[in-house]
Amino acid sequence: MKFSEMPYKRIDMEEVEKEYKSIIERTKNAKSGEEQFEIHREYYKFTADVQTSMELAMIRHDIDTTDEFYEKESDFYDEVGPIISQYENEYGKVLYDSPYRDYLESKIGKVTFKNIEIANKAFDEKIIPLMQEENALSSRYSKLIATAKIPFEGEVYNLSLMRKFQTSPDREVRRKAWKAVSEYFQSVTDEIDEIYDKMVKNRTEQARQLGYENYVELGYYRMNRNCYDKEMVENFRKQVKEYFVPFANKLHEQRRQRIGVEKLSYIDTDVYFTNGNPAPIGTxxxxxxxxxxxxxxxxxxxxxxxxxxxxxxxxxxxxxxxxxxxxxxxxxxxxxxxxxxxxxxxxxxxxxxxxxxxxxxxxxxxxxxxxxxxxxxxxxxxxxxxxxxxxxxxxxxxxxxxxxxxDDYLKMHLEDSAAFVPYGCMVDEFQHIVYEKPEMTPAERKAVWAGLEKVYRPHMDYEEDPFFGQGGFWQKQPHIFGSPFYYxxxxxxxxxxxxxxxxxxxxxxxxxxxxxxxxxxxxxxxxxxxxxxxxxxxxxxxxxxxxxxxxxxxxxxxx
CATH class of the missing domain: 1.10.1370.40 (Neurolysin; domain 3)
Structure with a gap:
């Protein structure tokens, strides 16, 4: 079916809760693994209905963030999402504690049960109000970024549409474009700081209510890390610093020579050729x-x-x-x-x-x-x-x-892919530091980012830009706000x-x-x-x- 023809209907939470309770109770009372698995098949159909409604609402809201109908639907799912998570966890616990666990594991796999164990560590009914607040903060950030209006050369653009000017072959156009983007972020940085500060404190409080020292352990559970831990990630980042950062520096120096500048500046970010980056041909x-x-x-x-x-x-x-x-x-x-x-x-x-x-x-x-x-x-x-x-x-x-x-594209892609790895690790280490020290001020967080830039991206020169030069670059990275530890x-x-x-x-x-x-x-x-x-x-x-x-x-x- 074509996407435009897919019918949308808001879920009825009374019916959803009733069905979850029925599935949970019948699974508890089942007399065999076979019976539990048949109920689990019903669970697939039921949750597919719920998920379909949620996905359609999310996509259509993202397509037009000013659509009042789907904005209300998005707000609704921000509210009920944690309640649905509560029922998911309750059902997962019943499966996890089933006397027919061996049979179920033979049907739905051992990974499933590890994931249930992790989900149980990441949720409790008492943190639902905090999760709802977290969702609202994430939506607030997304809308702020999505509705950015940036005046440039007589037109008004959003952040995505500014990118072609930020990578223009004309260095002066790039400079003006980056300045326009910087001015936009400078105008909203206090609001973004406020949103993120509330997010960090909210997530920290969730973690503490669940018995964790800080959000890092809970964040790993939320990301469903079922086969590796913080120490393994730290060792991975260590190898990146040792091998990928020097490699990336060589690539940046090669790029500097190719584009003919004395020193790479932040306005040269993602610019690979003097005649401009290869752009796709055609509509x-x-x-x-x-x-x-x-x-x-x-x-x-x-x-x-x-x-x-x-x-x-x-x-x-x-x-x-x-x-x-x-x-x-x-x-x-x-x-x-x-x-x-x-x-x-x-x-x-x-x-x-x-x-x-x-x-x-x-x-x-x-x-x-x-x-x-x-x-x-x-x-x-x-x-x-x-x-x-x-x-x-x-x-x-x-x-x-x-x-x-x-060939220019292939060269650019290979260099960009390799240079990304240090940046991605920088985002990750930044988040570890932030959530291990949730009491930091917004200014201190920006200082942490600026310090990490020197380790992972020593080639970057922000030319004392009042926003980017003060450690603000991370505020344009949506994963930091909506999906901590994803990067x-x-x-x-x-x-x-x-x-x-x-x-x-x-x-x-x-x-x-x-x-x-x-x-x-x-x-x-x-x-x-x-x-x-x-x-x-x-x-x-x-x-x-x-x-x-x-x-x-x-x-x-x-x-």
């Missing part, structure tokens, strides 16, 4: 058509997937002034449909949507007929491997999007995707076979196990980073 419709051709040639499975997406209008990718910033893929259960949301802005990022977000959507499509929905319930670092690896698997088709600047997942996945790149350069068919296997494995096993089964080395292992950087340096510098 948004032509970009989507090129994507359809590319996926029809990559594999029979990707052809079927992309044709389905196009036929059912499951893309909303045009940038608009009242649209939420950013991009994502989500899944609408009752229609077995992935959905891709993005903001095309005339830059290479438009093509990244067709590769990155389609990597997510392809995995969702592959599991659309899987009865055991827990197998599709992947953790974020696994999900990001699907997307980041697809960016590399589609390298051979980039001429469709960039014409004779294909390290991108880094872990990036290291895995780079391993696929090395593998496909040696044997493309083998790499694709392993990637396809990883997509189908999804959450049938833990992240640390499925990546090994797909032929990858764990990014937590000492030595993994050193070997990878060595191979990527040879590519980046044509050795």
């Amino acid at each position: 948004p419709e032509e970009i989507l058509a090129a994507g359809q051709k590319m996926y029809s040639e990559l594999s029979p499975q990707t052809k079927e997937f992309f044709d389905f997406m196009m036929e059912n209008e499951l893309f909303d990718v045009l940038g608009r002034k009242t649209k939420r910033q950013g991009g994502y893929m989500t899944y609408i259960p009752n229609f077995k449909s992935p959905f891709i949301f993005a903001n095309f802005n005339g830059t290479s990022g438009d093509v990244d949507v067709i590769t990155h977000e389609c990597g997510h959507a392809f995995q969702g499509y592959l599991l659309r007929d899987e009865e055991i929905r827990e197998f599709a319930d992947i953790t974020m670092e696994t999900a990001e491997i699907h997307s980041m690896s697809m960016e590399y698997f589609t390298y051979n088709w980039m001429e469709l999007f960039f014409g004779d600047r294909k 390290i997942d991108y880094c872990l996945a990036s290291v895995c995707a780079m391993q696929f790149k090395v593998m496909m350069d040696e044997d493309f068919e083998k790499a694709w076979k392993n990637y396809y296997k990883l997509c189908n494995l999804s959450a049938r096993d833990f992240f640390t196990n499925v990546i090994v089964e797909a032929g990858l080395n764990s990014p937590f292992e000492d030595g993994c980073m050193e070997k990878l950087v060595d191979k990527f340096e040879k590519k980046a510098f044509n050795r």
Whole structure:
């Protein structure tokens, strides 16, 4: 069914609560594992109905943040979401404590029960009011960013549409664009500080009410970290500092020479060529058509997937002034449909949507007929491997999007992917520090960010910009507000995707076979196990980073 034709109806919370109670009670009283599993099948259908309503409301609100109807629907789900979480946890506890646990584990997997254990550690009915307040704060930040109005060259733009000016080949245009963005953030930084300060204190209070010293442990549980811990992440960041930061510095120096500036400035961020970064050729419709051709040639499975997406209008990718910033893929259960949301802005990022977000959507499509929905319930670092690896698997088709600047795009993409890893780790370490010291003032948080810049991005020069130069850059990173501790997942996945790149350069068919296997494995096993089964080395292992950087340096510098 086409997205525009999918009917929306707000869930009836009285009916939802009644059904949850019925499922929970009947599961408790079941006389066998087989009976419990049959009830669990009813649970799949019921929760798919609930999730479909919630997803449709979220997507349509994001498409137009000024739509009054869907704004009210979004507010409603902010309120009832924690209550639904409460019932989810109650039901999970019944399964977890079932006398027929062995039978259930044989049906829905051991990962499911580890996830239930984690969910129980992350929730209690008493913190529902705090969770509702947290949701409202997150929505407030999202709306503030989405509705930014930035005057520039006689027009008014949002943040997403400013990006093409911030990466202009004309350095003076870039300078003016970054100044305009800085002035916008300077005008709202006090409000963002207020929102984030309330978020940090709110999340800290949730953690303490659940018996934790601070939000870090709770944040890990909220991210469903079921097979690695804070110490493993810290060791990963240590390797990044040791190997990726020096590699990234070499890439930035190569970029500096290429664009012909004496010293890299923040206004040169993401600028790779003197004649401008390669931009996609053609209209948004032509970009989507090129994507359809590319996926029809990559594999029979990707052809079927992309044709389905196009036929059912499951893309909303045009940038608009009242649209939420950013991009994502989500899944609408009752229609077995992935959905891709993005903001095309005339830059290479438009093509990244067709590769990155389609990597997510392809995995969702592959599991659309899987009865055991827990197998599709992947953790974020696994999900990001699907997307980041697809960016590399589609390298051979980039001429469709960039014409004779294909090679420039590939150089830019490889350099950008490698340089991202230190930035992502910086975001992660920043959040650890913030939540370990929740009493910090807004000014102290900005000082922490400025200090981390010197460690992870020593090339950055903010030229005493009154906003960015004072450690404010993090305020434009939405994950810090809405999804704490998410960003390290991108880094872990990036290291895995780079391993696929090395593998496909040696044997493309083998790499694709392993990637396809990883997509189908999804959450049938833990992240640390499925990546090994797909032929990858764990990014937590000492030595993994050193070997990878060595191979990527040879590519980046044509050795």
